[in-house]
Amino acid sequence: MRIYFTFEPRLxxxxxxxxxxxxxxxxxxxxxxxxxxxxADVLVTYGEDxxxxxLQYATKLKWIFVASAGVxxxxxxxxxxxxILVSNVRGIHKTPMAESMLAHILAIKRxxxxxxxxxxxxxxxxxxxxxxxxxSTALILGPGAxxxxxxxxxxxxxxxxxxxxxxxxxxxxxxxMVSFDKLLEALPKADIxxxxxxxxxxxxxxxxxxxxxxxxxxxxxxxxxxGNLVDEKVLIQAIKADExxxxxxxxxxxxxxAANSPLWTLPNVIVSPHISSHSSRYVERSLNIxxxxxxxxxxxxxxxxxxxxxxxxx
Amino acid sequence: MRIYFTFEPRLxxxxxxxxxxxxxxxxxxxxxxxxxxxxADVLVTYGEDxxxxxLQYATKLKWIFVASAGVxxxxxxxxxxxxILVSNVRGIHKTPMAESMLAHILAIKRxxxxxxxxxxxxxxxxxxxxxxxxxSTALILGPGAxxxxxxxxxxxxxxxxxxxxxxxxxxxxxxxMVSFDKLLEALPKADIxxxxxxxxxxxxxxxxxxxxxxxxxxxxxxxxxxGNLVDEKVLIQAIKADExxxxxxxxxxxxxxAANSPLWTLPNVIVSPHISSHSSRYVERSLNIxxxxxxxxxxxxxxxxxxxxxxxxx
Numbered sequence: 001m002r003i004y005f006t007f008e009p010r011l012x013x014x015x016x017x018x019x020x021x022x023x024x025x026x027x028x029x030x031x032x033x034x035x036x037x038x039x040a041d042v043l044v045t046y047g048e049d050x051x052x053x054x055l056q057y058a059t060k061l062k063w064i065f066v067a068s069a070g071v072x073x074x075x076x077x078x079x080x081x082x083x084i085l086v087s088n089v090r091g092i093h094k095t096p097m098a099e100s101m102l103a104h105i106l107a108i109k110r111x112x113x114x115x116x117x118x119x120x121x122x123x124x125x126x127x128x129x130x131x132x133x134x135x136s137t138a139l140i141l142g143p144g145a146x147x148x149x150x151x152x153x154x155x156x157x158x159x160x161x162x163x164x165x166x167x168x169x170x171x172x173x174x175x176x177m178v179s180f181d182k183l184l185e186a187l188p189k190a191d192i193x194x195x196x197x198x199x200x201x202x203x204x205x206x207x208x209x210x211x212x213x214x215x216x217x218x219x220x221x222x223x224x225x226x227g228n229l230v231d232e233k234v235l236i237q238a239i240k241a242d243e244x245x246x247x248x249x250x251x252x253x254x255x256x257x258a259a260n261s262p263l264w265t266l267p268n269v270i271v272s273p274h275i276s277s278h279s280s281r282y283v284e285r286s287l288n289i290x291x292x293x294x295x296x297x298x299x300x301x302x303x304x305x306x307x308x309x310x311x312x313x314x
Numbered sequence: 315m316r317i318y319f320t321f322e323p324r325l326x327x328x329x330x331x332x333x334x335x336x337x338x339x340x341x342x343x344x345x346x347x348x349x350x351x352x353x354a355d356v357l358v359t360y361g362e363d364x365x366x367x368x369l370q371y372a373t374k375l376k377w378i379f380v381a382s383a384g385v386x387x388x389x390x391x392x393x394x395x396x397x398i399l400v401s402n403v404r405g406i407h408k409t410p411m412a413e414s415m416l417a418h419i420l421a422i423k424r425x426x427x428x429x430x431x432x433x434x435x436x437x438x439x440x441x442x443x444x445x446x447x448x449x450s451t452a453l454i455l456g457p458g459a460x461x462x463x464x465x466x467x468x469x470x471x472x473x474x475x476x477x478x479x480x481x482x483x484x485x486x487x488x489x490x491m492v493s494f495d496k497l498l499e500a501l502p503k504a505d506i507x508x509x510x511x512x513x514x515x516x517x518x519x520x521x522x523x524x525x526x527x528x529x530x531x532x533x534x535x536x537x538x539x540x541g542n543l544v545d546e547k548v549l550i551q552a553i554k555a556d557e558x559x560x561x562x563x564x565x566x567x568x569x570x571x572a573a574n575s576p577l578w579t580l581p582n583v584i585v586s587p588h589i590s591s592h593s594s595r596y597v598e599r600s601l602n603i604x605x606x607x608x609x610x611x612x613x614x615x616x617x618x619x620x621x622x623x624x625x626x627x628x
Contacts, residue, residue, distance in 0.1 A: 099471070102416070132413060256438035270433070
């Protein structure tokens with residue numbers, strides 16, 4: 001059994017893996033070589049180094065473990081034709097992303113951006129506009145794994161959660177659910193609006209002028225889904241017109257965000273350069289998902305966690 | 315029944331109060347006048363406007379509601395002699411303080427100070443050193459109302475909590491308890507150390523060089539109790555020697571912190587100018603504690619919440 005990693009986990013992560021599975025030959029390289037691919041039974045990859053041509057070398061390959069959530073760049077048909085099992089690290093982003101969202105929300109509520117500026121001036125001032133998160137209401141657009149995790153944390157802070165999805169059907173850690181077509185009615189209650197919606201034709205410009213107009217003018221608007229949700233011109237106009245209190249943006253229509261975008265300099269806008277899911281613990285978390293699957297695999301059990309149907313893209 | 319406030323809640327807080335209690339004559343002033351004090355049955359004060367001389371005018375006074383946690387400045391003996399009941403807003407600080415602590419911790423873990431600086435340069439960079447709070451261990455020195463509230467929130471983030479008090483006796487939301495004399499043994503496990511200890515002779519310089527030396531060198535040290543805990547020279551030395559990763563300080567040996575203190579400018583130090591409890595919702599929260607007590611009082615029930623024994627100071 002030969003397992004080929006096309007990235008190199010840190011030594012302190014590699015060593016326990018090798019020790020735990022003495023029956024496995026592990027190969028760790030910093031990129032993919034066709035020579036090693038030919039010999040591999042299992043491939044562990046971030047999913048961006050495969051294409052149809054390269055896959056022809058993978059004559060022994062039976063399982064690809066993708067240490068990433070997306071598979072847009074993988075040769076789906078070729079993998080399916082060869083009956084190679086693919087599993088991924090679905091759900092790995094929820095912890096760092098939910099922590100990022102809470103970090104931004106609490107930083108705003110407790111006036112940390114102001115506090116950091118005071119410190120630079122060595123100025124002892126108690127005049128920051130601090131308020132509390134408790135007893136707020138948050139509306140979460142797209143309460144899947146990530147949205148529910150942020151809902152769970154918000155509830156721990158005493159926040160009421162309203163989930164919003166297409167059908168309005170129940171989701172974990174949402175006190176109330178509404179469907180997309182009831183969004184405008186629910187929005188005036190929200191102190192925080194968080195979108196974690198994926199990019200689909202349905203979500204493109206789902207959010208428009210009217211949505212900003214019905215929001216509380218001190219509410220926080222957070223887009224941690226995809227930049228297609230709202231036309232940035234509309235967003236910028238709403239911020240300039242003080243229709244909302246704060247915007248925290250992890251995603252943008254065009255990434256990287258152009259250096260001359262007004263979003264960089266508008267007051268009460270936080271630009272997070274699509275890094276809300278980044279974490280120094282990413283590889284560690286991936287291996288924690290990989291290991292139980294590897295144990296199953298070695299026992300001949302192919303009912304692995306997070307098996308993907310590449311033809312459907314998830 | 316005449317209730318005299320020596321501060322003026324905002325109109326939107328005053329009006330519902332007056333409406334809810336039509337049988338009460340409310341007087342709201344921005345400071346204390348002896349003339350009004352003479353007529354008052356109940357006094358609502360921040361507790362800093364009373365002294366023995368002024369109290370002589372309070373001939374009808376039966377209850378003082380102190381919208382503050384401390385009573386150091388009140389004429390304890392004179393109040394006791396007149397058999398005036400005193401109650402306060404104990405516990406009111408726990409929500410804003412715990413939210414402040416989580417804000418600071420998450421901001422550091424998710425690299426917000428770095429992100430804000432990048433934004434000022436309109437620089438799209440993904441190179442921030444972001445990590446996760448989940449699976450960390452926090453040691454909480456003095457897990458009372460505030461420490462337990464921060465413990466509760468940390469546990470929701472998947473953090474293991476170690477409480478530390480004099481006796482080592484159980485406290486809410488602490489996975490493990492240790493006594494002060496076992497502190498040095500427990501410290502090497504902690505990724506975050508939070509002190510919310512009060513100022514007593516026992517806590518003065520309870521923390522010394524040795525404590526910093528046994529800490530993980532990437533751990534966060536947070537003092538949200540009192541500045542007497544550690545000699546600031548020792549703290550500064552530990553930071554300079556990279557014995558800890560971050561210090562977040564809400565309290566100092568001398569407040570305000572001198573403009574020339576190295577703490578303002580040392581990297582990886584956050585100076586919070588003793589405002590972790592501040593909140594725009596403070597008066598609202600105080601009135602939420604006041605109202606149930608007022609209902610009891612009007613019914614002749616003097617078993618109010620948070621009755622204070624002034625001779626003991628709490």
